[in-house]
Amino acid sequence: MLQIYNSLTKQKEEFKPITPGKVTLYACGVTTYDFCHMGNARTLIAFDMVVRYLRYRGFDVKYVRNITDVDDKIIKRVNENREEYYAFVQRYIDIMHEDLKELGAIMPDEEPRATQFMPQIIYLIQRLFEKGYAYVGGNGDVFYDVRHFKNYGKLSCCDLDKMRSGARVETSENKKDPLDFVLWKLAKPNEPSWESPWGKGRPGWHIECSAMSMGTLGETIDIHGGGADLLFPHHENEIAQSESASSKPFVKTWMHAGYLQTNKTKMSKSSDNFFTIRDVLAYFSGEVARYFLLSGHYRSPLNYSEDALKQADQSLESLYIALRDITPTFMPSNTVFEKYFMEAMNDDFNTPQAFSVLFDIAHEINRLRDADMKTAQAHAALLKRLGGVLGLLQQEPSAFLQKTEGVSAGDIDKLIQERNQARAQKDWATADKIRDQLSTQGIVLEDKDGHTVWRKK
């Protein structure tokens, strides 16, 4: 039984899709005005893992991840760069796609962009007017009237009046209530704009996701999620808009990924403590970065450090060593490993626990490979399959273990030959000298069963 923690009810619930066997899932993507950082990657990879596991469990998942391509920050950057708007946005979309590919992410089935949903957005705002939830403010912008929606605050669990006492809520004479938020914002000069019944302008931040979620997946969907920082106000506002327009529940299960931290504080663009995906990929492979991101439970904070990445690299290496020089064959029967793996993942996607099962299988392969190659091969097949559910271990082991920089495989083989000639003559001094030489170049040699294999260190 798959259990998922629902941010709306604050508890784990048995997951039952609205339509048996099918899952509609919407993940909030990124705003494309800069390189994605590892915090973005964490959330993106968390949902990637969720989709993969749901599919492994046999669900027919429709996976939608949006792109926010209208936004104040984008406009600001575009004007600073004096760049053409769509060219700027497209550049960062391409970069995001490249980065996510490196991290082994699957593509969503649909990737809607806010700018492609203007008619739906405008229609949604019209519906909100008809039902009395929208009004034109003092400055001509269109606002959502939170006072009208009695369930406002049900996700982020805040009392309207208490939130107001926080004093960090910006007041404005344009709004009826400080918490009211913009649905449609009138354009200023040099801003991209779209025609609407309320004048040329652009949508507010939250309305686009409501329009895209309902437009691509329906008015009530199974899973909607994003980073924990979207709980309020973004997701709260999405609920308000969507449910007051459709009079239906918007989302059954809300999922939120925990923060990636650096030095125990949240990694974010505004704090200037972030590392982009590319920063990490300059030193570690995408698979190592992915392993790291999944090495903590998706809802827990995860601490980013170079050391943590190194540990991920080492861990992944030992899994690949188990898969080295072995041909995965058929699935083994009667093993308890897959059962344990599923139990871990069924418990709100407990990837750290699932990892421990992967290591159990790796140990089993290493124990069996001399005594019972056939069973070892079967376990190798299982390890690769379960690793695949997490988007890991799909490379050839040699591709992971022998990724060299600076030294060519041909040169290494030549030196290994020389060394083995020396070894045959028991010229240990020469042999060790060659090994030390390779070692300084980051190459480790292993002598086994009369031949020598190498890997990067």
Added chain:
RNA sequence: GGCUGGGUGGCAGAAUGGUCAUGCAGCGGUUUGCAAAACCGUGUACGCCGGUUCGAUCCCGACCCCAGCCUCCA
């Protein structure tokens, strides 16, 4: 001020009322020409103080500390 999560061994990071997380690193052993890898073994970990209990890291209460949201944020 309101609200949400946390505090686990050198590091990362899970579960759990009483026998093992797991990984990385370390140590001892087997193996090896020496190594490496692998295998076997190895650690007085659970913020502080009370309480419940035959027994608590895990339940309850107080306290301390940390992070986060309440403003753009994955």
